[in-house]
Amino acid sequence: MKLENDLLLRAANGEKTERTPVWVMRQAGRILKEYRAVRGKLSGFIELVQTPDLAAEVTIQPVDILGVDAAIIFSDILVVPEAMGLPYTMEEGVGPFFPKTVKSETDLNKLKTADEDSLGYVIDAIKVTKKELNGRVPLIGFAGAPWTIFCYMIEGKGSKTFSNARKSLYKDPAFAHKLLDKIADSTINYLKGQISAGADIVQVFDSWAGILPTEQYDNFSLKYISKIANAITEVPVIVFAKGAYGSRKTIGEIDCDVVGLDWNMDIVESRDLIGPRKTLQGNLDPATLYADFNTIKSETRKMIDQFGKSRHIANLGHGVYPDMDVEKVKCFIDEVKEYSSNL
Amino acid sequence: MKLENDLLLRAANGEKTERTPVWVMRQAGRILKEYRAVRGKLSGFIELVQTPDLAAEVTIQPVDILGVDAAIIFSDILVVPEAMGLPYTMEEGVGPFFPKTVKSETDLNKLKTADEDSLGYVIDAIKVTKKELNGRVPLIGFAGAPWTIFCYMIEGKGSKTFSNARKSLYKDPAFAHKLLDKIADSTINYLKGQISAGADIVQVFDSWAGILPTEQYDNFSLKYISKIANAITEVPVIVFAKGAYGSRKTIGEIDCDVVGLDWNMDIVESRDLIGPRKTLQGNLDPATLYADFNTIKSETRKMIDQFGKSRHIANLGHGVYPDMDVEKVKCFIDEVKEYSSNL
Numbered sequence: 001m002k003l004e005n006d007l008l009l010r011a012a013n014g015e016k017t018e019r020t021p022v023w024v025m026r027q028a029g030r031i032l033k034e035y036r037a038v039r040g041k042l043s044g045f046i047e048l049v050q051t052p053d054l055a056a057e058v059t060i061q062p063v064d065i066l067g068v069d070a071a072i073i074f075s076d077i078l079v080v081p082e083a084m085g086l087p088y089t090m091e092e093g094v095g096p097f098f099p100k101t102v103k104s105e106t107d108l109n110k111l112k113t114a115d116e117d118s119l120g121y122v123i124d125a126i127k128v129t130k131k132e133l134n135g136r137v138p139l140i141g142f143a144g145a146p147w148t149i150f151c152y153m154i155e156g157k158g159s160k161t162f163s164n165a166r167k168s169l170y171k172d173p174a175f176a177h178k179l180l181d182k183i184a185d186s187t188i189n190y191l192k193g194q195i196s197a198g199a200d201i202v203q204v205f206d207s208w209a210g211i212l213p214t215e216q217y218d219n220f221s222l223k224y225i226s227k228i229a230n231a232i233t234e235v236p237v238i239v240f241a242k243g244a245y246g247s248r249k250t251i252g253e254i255d256c257d258v259v260g261l262d263w264n265m266d267i268v269e270s271r272d273l274i275g276p277r278k279t280l281q282g283n284l285d286p287a288t289l290y291a292d293f294n295t296i297k298s299e300t301r302k303m304i305d306q307f308g309k310s311r312h313i314a315n316l317g318h319g320v321y322p323d324m325d326v327e328k329v330k331c332f333i334d335e336v337k338e339y340s341s342n343l
Numbered sequence: 344m345k346l347e348n349d350l351l352l353r354a355a356n357g358e359k360t361e362r363t364p365v366w367v368m369r370q371a372g373r374i375l376k377e378y379r380a381v382r383g384k385l386s387g388f389i390e391l392v393q394t395p396d397l398a399a400e401v402t403i404q405p406v407d408i409l410g411v412d413a414a415i416i417f418s419d420i421l422v423v424p425e426a427m428g429l430p431y432t433m434e435e436g437v438g439p440f441f442p443k444t445v446k447s448e449t450d451l452n453k454l455k456t457a458d459e460d461s462l463g464y465v466i467d468a469i470k471v472t473k474k475e476l477n478g479r480v481p482l483i484g485f486a487g488a489p490w491t492i493f494c495y496m497i498e499g500k501g502s503k504t505f506s507n508a509r510k511s512l513y514k515d516p517a518f519a520h521k522l523l524d525k526i527a528d529s530t531i532n533y534l535k536g537q538i539s540a541g542a543d544i545v546q547v548f549d550s551w552a553g554i555l556p557t558e559q560y561d562n563f564s565l566k567y568i569s570k571i572a573n574a575i576t577e578v579p580v581i582v583f584a585k586g587a588y589g590s591r592k593t594i595g596e597i598d599c600d601v602v603g604l605d606w607n608m609d610i611v612e613s614r615d616l617i618g619p620r621k622t623l624q625g626n627l628d629p630a631t632l633y634a635d636f637n638t639i640k641s642e643t644r645k646m647i648d649q650f651g652k653s654r655h656i657a658n659l660g661h662g663v664y665p666d667m668d669v670e671k672v673k674c675f676i677d678e679v680k681e682y683s684s685n686l
Contacts, residue, residue, distance in 0.1 A: 171634065214609065243553075285556045291514065321504060
C-alpha cells in the first residue's frame with residue numbers, strides 16, 4: 001500500500017522532502033490521557049504490550065492526537081530476552097525485573113535463539129496497526145541493541161553502573177561475545193518478523209551505550225549493531241546509541257541509514273564525525289518541553305537551523321518525560337512542520 | 344608540617360615528579376574489610392560520616408593498606424544540603440532520601456548559607472585525620488558541585504533523569520540561579536573550613552554533569568564551579584565533571600589546577616581541549632579491575648603512556664565498585680608507581 005505521508009522514509013533514504021518529518025520517542029505513553037485510559041483498564045504494562053488490539057490502539061493515538069509523521073509500535077525492548085527464555089516483570093516506578101539471569105555458560109546454552117514467530121503478539125500488533133493506520137504514516141518497528149539487552153540479561157534489573165554486565169566483558173570476553181551474538185541473531189529474526197508484518201523502518205535502541213569505554217563499545221556493541229544493520233536489507237535502519245560520544249565516527253561507518261543523536265551530542269560536530277551520507281535524527285533536549293511555548297519554538301527553530309533541511313528527522317534527544325504537557329509536545333511538532341516548510 | 348610524600352600536590356601544581364601520583368575515588372569504603380568492620384558496628388553510613396574519630400580511621404585505611412599517595416576525607420557530598428537545612432537519610436542499596444525538598448521561593452529563602460563552622464563533624468574529622476596521618480601524604484577535602492547538590496535538593500533522591508531539577512532550569516531560571524548561588528556560597532565556606540582544618544587540596548565532584556546540554560551546563564553548573572575555584576586560593580582545586588564531554592574546553596578555562604576525566608573521555612582529545620596548563624586526573628575504566636592481573640597492568644601502562652609523565656594524577660575514571668578485589672586495586676596502584684618510575 002502506498003503511504004499518504006512518506007516523509008520519514010524519504011528522509012531516511014536521503015531523498016529531498018518538502019519539510020522535515022517529525023516523531024517523538026515515547027510518543028505513545030503516559031503523556032496522553034487516552035493512553036492512560038487504556039492502560040488503566042489493565043493489570044499492567046506487560047499486559048498492554050501483549051494485547052495486540054490495545055497495543056495497536058495506543059500506537060496510533062499519537063498519530064491522531066499529536067500529528068506525528070510516523071507511528072512506532074507500542075512494545076518494549078525486553079520482549080527479546082523474554083522470547084529467548086527469560087521472562088520479566090515490570091513494576092511502575094521500579095522498572096523491569098528478571099527472576100532468572102544469565103550467570104554461566106549453561107544458562108547461556110539454555111537460551112533459545114528467537115525466531116520470526118516467537119513474538120507473535122508483537123507481530124499481531126503490527127498487523128493490526130498497519131491495517132488501522134491504513135497508509136496514513138509509516139510504522140516504525142524496533143528492538144534493543146544487543147549490548148543493552150545483555151545488560152539486563154546479566155544484571156536482571158536496572159543499575160546505575162551495570163557493573164556485573166561490565167565485569168563479564170573483562171572476565172570472560174568469549175562468553176560475552178557468544179551471548180551478544182545470540183542476542184543479535186534473535187534480534188535479526190525478530191526485526192525481520194516485524195518487517196514481514198508491515199514495519200516500514202526499524203530503530204535499534206542502545207540505551208546503555210554511554211557506560212562503555214569507546215574501544216569496548218566498538219568491540220562489544222557496535223559489532224553486533226553492525227551485524228543487525230547488515231542483515232536488515234528490506235527497510236531503512238535507524239541506530240540510536242545514547243551517550244556514545246566517542247563512537248560517532250564508527251557509527252557513521254555502519255550500514256545503517258539514520259543515526260539518532262541524544263540531546264547532548266553537538267549537531268555540527270556529529271554531522272562532521274558521521275559524515276554526509278547518513279540521515280540524522282534528533283535531538284532537542286526533552287526538558288525543553290518544560291519551558292514556555294515561545295522558548296520551545298525558538299529552541300526548535302535553532303535545532304532545525306543546525307541540522308539543515310535535508311537528511312534530518314526531527315525528534316527529541318531522548319524519550320519524552322511522562323509528566324509533560326501534551327500541548328507542549330504538540331507545539332514542538334507543529335513548529336518543526338511549520339518552520340521547516342518555509343526553509 | 345612538611346609532607347613526606349607531596350607527589351600529588353606537586354603534580355597538581357604542574358611541578359615535575361619522580362613518578363605519577365595515584366589515588367582511587369571511593370578508596371575508603373566497602374572494598375576494604377577493615378572499613379566494613381568499622382561500618383558494621385554502626386547504625387549506618389551517616390553515623391560514620393558524623394563520628395570524627397571513625398571517619399578519620401577509615402580515611403587513613405587506604406593509605407596503610409593500598410599505599411595511595413593521598414587520603415580523601417571520608418564524608419558525603421550531601422552534608423552541604425544538610426548544613427543548609429535539608430537533612431537526609433541514606434539506605435543501603437536505595438540511596439539518599441530528603442524528606443524536605445526545595446519547591447518554592449519560600450523554601451529557598453528558608454535555607455541557610457552554610458558557614459565554615461556549620462559542618463563541625465567534618466572539620467573535626469579532618470583535624471583528627473591530619474594529626475594521625477602525621478604528614479605521610481596529603482589530605483584531599485571535597486564537596487559536590489552546586490548543580491549536583493541542586494539536583495538532590497529539588498528531587499529529594501536519586502533519579503534516572505532528574506527531570507524535576509531539569510524542569511526548574513527551563514521554568515524558572517532566576518530561581519535556579521538563586522539556589523545555585525546559595526549552594527556555591529555554602530560550598531565555598533565549607534571548603535574554606537576544610538582547608539583551615541588541614542585539607543591540602545580539594546576536589547569538586549559534579550556527578551550529574553552529563554545530563555545537561557552543553558549550553559545549560561556552562562550556564563548553570565560551570566558558572567558556579569568557577570565561582571568556587573576563584574574563591575579557593577589557598578590550595579589547589581580539582582574539578583571532576585563526570586560526563587561533561589561537550590564542556591571540556593570551557594573547564595580548561597576555569598581557574599582550577601586539576602581536571603578529572605571520566606573513563607569515557609579520550610585522553611589525547613581531552614588534553615587537546617583542556618590545554619597544556621592543567622594537570623589531568625584519571626581515568627582507567629573502573630571495570631578494568633574485574634580483569635586479571637596482567638590485563639590490569641597492561642591497561643594501566645597504556646593509560647600512563649597516553650597521559651605522559653607530567654601533569655598527571657593517576658586514578659580510576661569513576662569510583663571503585665564495592666565488590667572489587669582489594670588485590671586488584673592494589674595491582675593498579677603498584678603498577679602506576681612502578682611503571683611511571685621508569686618512564
